[in-house]
Amino acid sequence: MVHAFIMVKTAAGRSEGLLSEIRSLEPVGNAHIVAGNYDIITEVDTGEVYDVLDVASSKIQGLDGVSDTKTYIAMD
Numbered sequence: 001m002v003h004a005f006i007m008v009k010t011a012a013g014r015s016e017g018l019l020s021e022i023r024s025l026e027p028v029g030n031a032h033i034v035a036g037n038y039d040i041i042t043e044v045d046t047g048e049v050y051d052v053l054d055v056a057s058s059k060i061q062g063l064d065g066v067s068d069t070k071t072y073i074a075m076d
Helices: 015-022 048-060
Strands: 002-010 028-033 038-046 066-073
Touching: 002 015, 002 048, 015 028, 015 038, 038 048, 048 066
Parallel strands: none
Antiparallel strands: 002 038, 002 066, 028 038
């Protein structure tokens, strides 16, 4: 199992609308609006690292209003 955090930067005023869209994606477990350099933090659990990258690059970055993502793979 691969556990990862995907940080999402959104266009101004888009965080709340994107939060529900991101939460509905498979395999997103949790997603929260946060303060800081990124607007939303997302937790995913997948079987392979490739699947995490697919979620970040295809599913999340493909949403209208997402301007950037940064992915962190948990090492524990």
